[in-house]
Amino acid sequence: MTDPAPAIELKGISKAFGPVQANKDISIRVMPGTIHGIIGENGAGKSTLMSILYGFYKADAGEVYIAGKRTEIPDSQAAISAGIGMVFQHFKLVQNFTVLENVILGAEDGGLLRPSLAKARGALKKLAEEYELSVDPDALVEDLSVGHQQRVEILKALYRHADILILDEPTGVLTPAEADHLFRILSGLRAQGKTIILITHKLREIMEITDTVSVMRRGEMTATVKTSETSPEQLAELMVGRKVLLRVDKKPARPGAKVLEVENLRLVDENGVERLKGISLDLRAGEVLGIAGVAGNGQSELLEVLGGYANATGTVRVNGRAIALSGKDCTGQSRRADGIGHVPEDRHHEGLILPYTAWENAVFGYHRDPAFQSGPLMNNAAIREDAKGKMARFDVRPPDPNLAARNFSGGNQQKIVLAREIERNPDILLIGQPTRGVDIGAIEFIHQQIIRLRDEGKAILLVSVELDEIFSLSDRIAVMFDGQLMGLRNAADTDQRELGLMMAGITEDPGDDSIAAVEAQLAAKNAREAAHHG
Amino acid sequence: MDKMPAWADAVLVPLISLILAALLSALVIIAIGESPAAALKLMVEGALMRSAGWGYTLYYATNFIFTGLAVSVAFHARLFNIGGEGQATLGGLGVALVVLYLPWPHWSLALVGASLGAAAFGALWALIPAFLQAKRGSHIVITTIMFNFIAAALLNYVLVNLLKPAGAMDPASALFPSATHLPTFQQMFSSADAPLFRGAPANISFFLALLACVAVWLLIWRTRLGYEIRALGHSESAARYAGISPVRIIIVTMLISGGLSGMMAVNTTMGESERLVMNATEGAGFIGIAVALMGRNHPFGVLLAAILFGFLYQGGAELALWTSIPRELIVVIQALVILFTGALDNMVRMPLEKLFLSMRKGST
Incomplete structure (x- = not known):
């Protein structure tokens, strides 16, 4: 008996953008009725490869075979008629x-x-x-x-008779329960003989659902392995090119005095929508408090208020002293003076000025420090020297302070921001999405820095949409949903399932594991909200 | 790296734009039956080959340096100040009031006083649009352009009703006292046996303009304020994160920009006409936009671009004087230069970037 023809076979695909080789001689076979994972770091070339398959880009070299037949895909219309559906x-x-x-x-x-x-x-x-x-x-x-919107996208593809479904980072915006449901849908599709390509950077998803997995690194396909014959550690090593520590080594926290007390924090945005609906929390020295939640539930606003660039009402005390939440004394400058450092969620639009050099960025926010002035001018030599030291200590590569921030990789950009905030020795460090768009190697380093800071007795407020990250770093975990805190747990006393429910706005455990019960609650909640808005 | 070297960006792009503009201008000149070569020769001879020609070129360049710097400073904060014309008009009023109504024993003191007056009036004229932008979000392009018209009308009123000496026929102020007349290049550089810059209006305020170039360079790249201005220009959200107040930076930047535009009036009003007249700015406020664009918002670039435009102004005047090329066509040529160096910048830049990339690829 001969093997069936692969649903998709790519042979020697190459694609360059200017001098950047996004895909280098990539060959891959995806068998029908399987789920094939493609994993790799940001910029490894996964999306480029799929865009070629879907007709958005034209490959410089290489051939595409669909069900054993050589196929030209000049545009997305051709991809659809070849039976390829894409969920962006x-x-x-x-x-x-x-x-x-x-x-x-x-x-x-x-x-x-x-x-x-x-x-x-x-x-x-x-x-x-x-x-x-x-x-x-x-x-x-x-x-x-x-x-549900994602399901509509899948339905769109199936309605167009797609036999091959490509999903690009499908779980990035889903709660864990929604992700579980998605995976069950995908399993059902596989059972019906559909072929699925799952692009992701999450090792856990690969292990959970795929049959085979291909690893991409720097535009090349480094390996294709059977999922059952590999491990997350091996995949991470293939992605990064060296051994990586996936778990953060940490001792139990020794929390000290309360350094940050937040009471009844409320924020109404310019459209009149209440973004923070009475947040109260405490943060102690020497602990990491993780704020989990699906993006857009008020986490960004919380960071902005604490960071001094959004106005709110309520009370915030730092080391027992109330700080201003509006007016002249509510600025990023006054927060820094109060001992609050802030690694913002969006390093491109907040944490860094991308056209500025690394040394200019290394003082951004602290540029009024008298140590960096000489008379009426800025002491650029001193700032450059200071930046050089920071870059060396935080292993920023390349260690060239004269390079513009935009020319560093995501991980190295984040290290510049971290170095700047951590080395000012703040009592409280706010960190938003510390590893978003950061390569695995740098994630390891960044996590170690955060734990080191905790062990030095600093108080750390961590906001992340990655539950794994929240779990591996936090001592206590709060979940934010719709501008409120859904509850506070000790990291040791909770699990992904409980947090996942809280992320969907459900505090009381439905008791059984049935997703249907969760969905019913969600639907009821949506209906209540719809009625409320109407 | 997806960029071409900095020198190509700063030198090659404007140069090629300029050549393209010149070629197109040549076609226009051929079309009306004149010789482009003769026209170019006339322009160069009239503007650059005689010291008097230089005297005019540098006089115009002085205006363009001030207005070009004004646009550049604002642009570093991503503010498009096209109110240079109005700010310079008010600057002229400042100069006239300071010079006419305060007793000045010597021109040097008067120069300091007039500069301050010009800068203060220009800055105040920029303050209202700045405030509206910072606090109310009214777009600065719209407000500054409207303020140009208000400035012209205001000056008209002030000259006709308040400053015009009794019995005078034209809408102009009284002549400035002779103690406040600025030394011209002719007075500064001529000796009895070697007359230089004869009759040309270039005066000591050209050096004031050079000083302003240095000051702006220091401000933008060496001071904390400049650092904050550029930060706001690149990313308002990042500026807010860092505790830089957009309101404060917008207002301060526009005050500086307006002040620089206003100081142009020292050259025209005090250095040349020696009294306040209508329309002393002669469009220099708008030329400043082209100068800033071509000069890449860098003071040194602004200086070079200002001299180029000074040459076009003076050379154009020569053409109008000696050929049948009408005055309007000279405006067309100047407009072509602005079009190519400013508006069509990317048309030259993109192919050039591709060229550099393919060269680099070939060499590695």
């Missing part, structure tokens, strides 16, 4: 169209909509039954949760 990280849905309208968009059967809509309604019903892909066809997309 950022959904491509018309927000104020219904699910049905979105599904037929671009696949209408003629000038009149009614017959297409009727046909799609029937098809959707069938797909929903087959794959656990139930979505109300008449709901407006803007009223759907993120998880």
